[in-house]
Amino acid sequence: MKGYLVLSTGETFEGEWLGGEEEVYGEVVFFTGMTGYQEVITDPSFKGQIVVFTYPLIGNYGINEADNESIKPQVSGVVMSECSDDGFHYESKITLADHCKKQHVPMLVGIDTRAVVKRIRELGDMGAIITNDLTNIDFATKKPIGTRDLVKEVSTTTIETFGEGEHHVVLIDYGYKRSIVDALVKYGCKVTVVPYNTDIDTIHELSPDGILLSNGPGNPKQMEAYLDDIKQLASSYPTMGICLGHQLLALAFGGDTEKLRFGHRGANQPVQDLVSKQVYMTSQNHSYVVREHGIEKTGFDVRYRNINDGSVEGLVHSCLPITSIQFHPEAHPGPSDSETIFLNFVAEMNSKRREKVYA
Numbered sequence: 001m002k003g004y005l006v007l008s009t010g011e012t013f014e015g016e017w018l019g020g021e022e023e024v025y026g027e028v029v030f031f032t033g034m035t036g037y038q039e040v041i042t043d044p045s046f047k048g049q050i051v052v053f054t055y056p057l058i059g060n061y062g063i064n065e066a067d068n069e070s071i072k073p074q075v076s077g078v079v080m081s082e083c084s085d086d087g088f089h090y091e092s093k094i095t096l097a098d099h100c101k102k103q104h105v106p107m108l109v110g111i112d113t114r115a116v117v118k119r120i121r122e123l124g125d126m127g128a129i130i131t132n133d134l135t136n137i138d139f140a141t142k143k144p145i146g147t148r149d150l151v152k153e154v155s156t157t158t159i160e161t162f163g164e165g166e167h168h169v170v171l172i173d174y175g176y177k178r179s180i181v182d183a184l185v186k187y188g189c190k191v192t193v194v195p196y197n198t199d200i201d202t203i204h205e206l207s208p209d210g211i212l213l214s215n216g217p218g219n220p221k222q223m224e225a226y227l228d229d230i231k232q233l234a235s236s237y238p239t240m241g242i243c244l245g246h247q248l249l250a251l252a253f254g255g256d257t258e259k260l261r262f263g264h265r266g267a268n269q270p271v272q273d274l275v276s277k278q279v280y281m282t283s284q285n286h287s288y289v290v291r292e293h294g295i296e297k298t299g300f301d302v303r304y305r306n307i308n309d310g311s312v313e314g315l316v317h318s319c320l321p322i323t324s325i326q327f328h329p330e331a332h333p334g335p336s337d338s339e340t341i342f343l344n345f346v347a348e349m350n351s352k353r354r355e356k357v358y359a
Helices: 037-042 096-102 113-123 150-154 178-186 200-205 220-236 244-252 340-358
Strands: 002-007 012-019 024-031 049-053 077-080 106-109 126-131 160-162 167-173 189-195 210-213 239-242 257-273 279-290 300-306 312-317 322-325
Touching: 002 106, 002 113, 012 077, 012 096, 024 077, 024 113, 024 257, 037 049, 037 096, 049 113, 077 113, 096 106, 113 257, 167 178, 167 340, 178 189, 200 220, 210 220, 210 244, 210 340, 220 244, 239 244, 244 257, 244 279, 244 312, 244 322, 279 312, 300 322, 322 340
Parallel strands: 024 049, 049 077, 077 106, 167 189, 167 210, 210 239, 239 322
Antiparallel strands: 002 012, 002 126, 012 106, 024 126, 160 189, 257 279, 257 300, 300 312, 312 322
């Protein structure tokens, strides 16, 4: 069956419709990784987005039971040039096309993805519709992605605990990836995941050794009502922010954020640590960045910088044990160059605990 990707500019790209059969609207973005499509599809940070895969062949190792980043697909739809009919991997349980159909995720195959990506690079991320009927396309009736409360759509509604490690981390869930919890547990942490709107007294009652503000979808300024609590928590415990969590920390301490034209989404973004001069290849997925202008008034210093465009990739507070990073140190998918940042977070918690013992 024929299917179409219709951009908000009116441009239309024709392909073969696979997967779920309902028309969807979303923000069309592109992902440059050669692998990791399963993690992308289930990453809550992609909520409300139609993902165009730039690598020409997707699905060649199928779908397995281990690599989901959440309990269900989060993307609005997927677009690719070619999809493998088989899953050539010993852990594969189902093909990508069959999985998307089972999970009602629309998939377009045979699209000229290079042409789509060129339009996104020229004009920026934009609204788009995946449909099999071109007779009734109306963007005026679609609710803009920027007005949706995406964090509320993906955050947990209950408190859950993982691991039994020595260090207790409270992870505030704005749309966390499962691999973040896995990395913390691996480094000796017990992780309690709480909803994004958990009140500050409840978090204090959990007696954490540290706070982690997770990744998540949408505009960080939509979370303005929670910034005072974030600042109080970060001023009370060793704190780490990843992606959206990084942006929220900057806003909480008086910084600013802005939207990139077409974001960073892929597993090959080069980032430099300005202190050690080491360069990491990093996994990223975000539309917004922290503005460097005015950051000196927040108490933070820029610690990491994107080599491609010079944007801020991470901050360190000058006197509090707070680190925030725009990229994903757990790197699923992607390289694990920067995973040691979790060890630095654990060291901060150790130091704080020693202060309590000798106080």
